[in-house]
Amino acid sequence: MSNRGSNSRKQRPDVVIGIHQTGDDLQMVVVRAPSAGQQPRIVLAKSASRSMISQELGTFKGAMVVRVAPLAQTIARMSVVPIAGEAEMSAAVNLMAEAEFPASIPPHRIAAAVLPKVSGEAQTRAALFTAWLGREAMPVIREGVDEQWTTVLGALAALRGDKKGSIIHADRSSSAVAVLLNEDSVQAARVVVDDVSDEIPWERVSAAAVQDLMATSGQECDEATADAIVNEGRWTSHTDWLTGRVTGTLIDAAWLEKYGLPLGAALMVLDEGLKLSALCDMSGEAPKIKKPAIVAIGEWLSQGARPIVVGAAAIALLVGVPFGLSYARYAALQTRKVGLADINSKSGDIKLRAAMYRQLQTARAPMTKLLSDIAGAAPVGVEIVETRLSVDQDIAIRGKATNTEVHGQFMKNLNATKLFAGSIKPTRTESKDGVTEFELSAKLDNPHLPVKASGDFVKSPLAAQLWGEGATNTTMPVGAVRQVTASGKPVVGNNAKPAGAAAAVATDRRPSPSASSSEAPPELTDADIAKMTRSEAMKAWSARAGWVTANGKADPGVKDRVTAERDKLRERMTAAGKEEQGGTK
Structure with a gap:
């Protein structure tokens, strides 16, 4: 395992021979190293018995032989490493490879390398880890000729090069499928071995393997998407991957189906731009002690x-x-x-x-106190996503606010704590879909200063601030009917309900079986909206926003009316908030 993790060799051989066995025959591709400014050249591509391939090896003195291990006897993993120098990334991959596979796999049958950079990658690079199961020694084809080994996924990675996209190979003789996914949100590799009947198309088996690998990576993938990935990733149809990379023969789908894997084994050594030679550092027998x-x-x-x-x-x-x-x-x-x-x-x-x-x-700064003071300064409607404190006593806060008024109140409350030096100003503010995302930073000045919370939830509970006077954390206002949208959020409307129904709602916070979420809120005129306070406008807006979300298939006329009222109520909330702030001053 001493060579694993190094993506370059001391001296590149002049000739590399890739060999892959299918049934009783061996497929051999002989590739000569490129001269200055040229591409590797295919000298010979031949499929023959073991004895004939042994004779052919005798004619290429000093050539490096790379064999492809049986697909069903290999396993693979994929991970990502931060972009750094080639030596640092290779060292990181070398350490990660020792932890990726069980200790039962001998070190001389594990290989790993950083894959070539493809478009779309930013701060990380994909790393491929492959292993060859079993400990029994593999006999050499010709005595006196050293052999290196690689895996099917390693050969496929060399064939793909720096092209973005997934690549899939199915071997019906061994009931195995190799999948190398490189989609926008998923980078994964897997070898799937399954005993399936001959009546099931291997396209369907490959699609099932893609779905399973996507699900393992936390991504949803239906049959149509999996079939599309299989069709696009069928490696024998992508002869354009090799256009301009090798010369010496005409490469079509039939040629690639027969000789593609041994060609990939040779290219991982000769194509120095890929830096994948570490993937062929396996050996057929344990090194001599x-x-x-x-x-x-x-x-x-x-x-x-x-x-x-x-x-x-x-x-x-x-x-x-x-x-x-x-x-x-x-x-x-x-x-x-x-x-x-x-x-x-x-x-x-x-x-x-x-x-x-x-x-x-x-x-040292009292972190528990600081977090409590910052949380106490946040009014209802502010969500603090992240708080960081650096060695230089600089604090950074990132969060979201339901609107700019709530964000401004949060800034005002923070300045009032006197914990920070100078006036706090946001470093970034961005509004998306009615939500204000913000970032701010400040320097601690008096971290031990006692701070009083800006809100008193004893006098004014959170339920009263959200639902209005009369609501508590266990009881809703009299006459309020609790409705629940499809997403599970509560919707409140002042519908006329019998006293018994209102009492039942007040004592049970769960959605009432008799409350219909499909009933549209009552119609509001512009004059009615103009008379509302900010709290009244917020409750009415919440009821209509929840109804629109839960009733996507409602009557278009009613839905347009409720949507228009929701937008007017949002504007009224903003205007009423400014009026109330002006009156306070």
């Missing part, structure tokens, strides 16, 4: 007259080593004496830094 150095040295010393010579040398060392160590110690002390002045000059800086660290330890 070398003798420990101490054992090899002991065997060497025990031969001939060497024991006498070594004994004499040991006596000389026994006498001379103490004098040598004394002189070495004297020389080391003389060297350190020269640097004492520099050490003394640096000690002052070290003491100052230690004092600073002690001060930071004793003056």
Whole structure:
């Protein structure tokens, strides 16, 4: 496993031979390394018995042989690594590969590499991890010719190159399917082995494998989408992947079906732009274990007259080593004496830094108190998504507000806490679909200062602020009928209900079986809307917004009327809020 994770070799071979076995025959593709400014050239593509392929290997002295392991005996995973230097990403992939597969898989049958960058990738790169199951040694095709091994998914990745898109290969003889997904939201790899009857088309088996892999990745995928991915990812139909990358023969779908995998095994070595050569670092048999150095040295010393010579040398060392160590110690002390002045000059800086660290330890910000103060400053309608505190005592807050007025009130409340230095101003504000998203930052000044919450939920419970006077956290206002939209959000409307029904609603917060969410809210005139306070407008707007969401198939005329009233009520909420703020001032 020493070579795994390195995407480059010390010296690229002049000729690479890719071999893949189908049934009793072997498919061999011989590719010669490109000259300056040219592409790799296919010298020979041949399908024959094992003995004939062995004879052909004898004619290519010094060639590198890369064989493709049986698909049903391999497994694969895919992950992502942050973009960094090639050496750093290779080291990260090497460490990740040791954790991706069980310990029962021998190290010499695990390979991993960072896949080529494709369009659409930003801060990460996809990494492919492949493993070959089993420990039994694989016999070589020709004695004296070393063989490297790779997997079907490794060969497919080399064929695809830096092209974006999924690639799928089905092997009916072994009842296995290899899937390499590279869609907009999913990057995954899987080998699926299933015992299916010959009557089931392999397109359907491949689509089922795609659906399962998408579901495992947390993405929904119906049959139509899976069939589309299979049709687009059928690798034998994408001969354009190889256009301009190799020369020497005409590549069509039939040729690619027969010789595509051995060609991919050769390209992962010769196409240096892909940096996929680490995927063919598997071996058919375990590496030979070398003798420990101490054992090899002991065997060497025990031969001939060497024991006498070594004994004499040991006596000389026994006498001379103490004098040598004394002189070495004297020389080391003389060297350190020269640097004492520099050490003394640096000690002052070290003491100052230690004092600073002690001060930071004793003056740490009280995070629990700060979070409580910030939450207490947030009015109803503000959602704090993230709060961060840096080493320099800078605090950053990201959140959402139902409208700009609520956002402005939150800013005002934060400034009133006196926790921060200067006036807090948002660094980013953006409105989407009526919701204001904001980011702000400030520097802590008085983190230990006592702060009183801006709202009193004892005098005015949250239910009263949402539903109006008379509502509590357990009881709704008298006469209010609780309705629930399709998404589960409550809708309140002042419909005329019998006293018994109103009492039942007041004591039970669950949706009443008799309350119909399909009943449209009563009609409001422009004059009625203009007389409403902000709280009244908010309740009426909530009722109509919930009804529109829950009744998408309602009568178009009624739906248009309720939608128009909802929009007017939103404008009235904004206007009434400004009027109330003006009256407060």
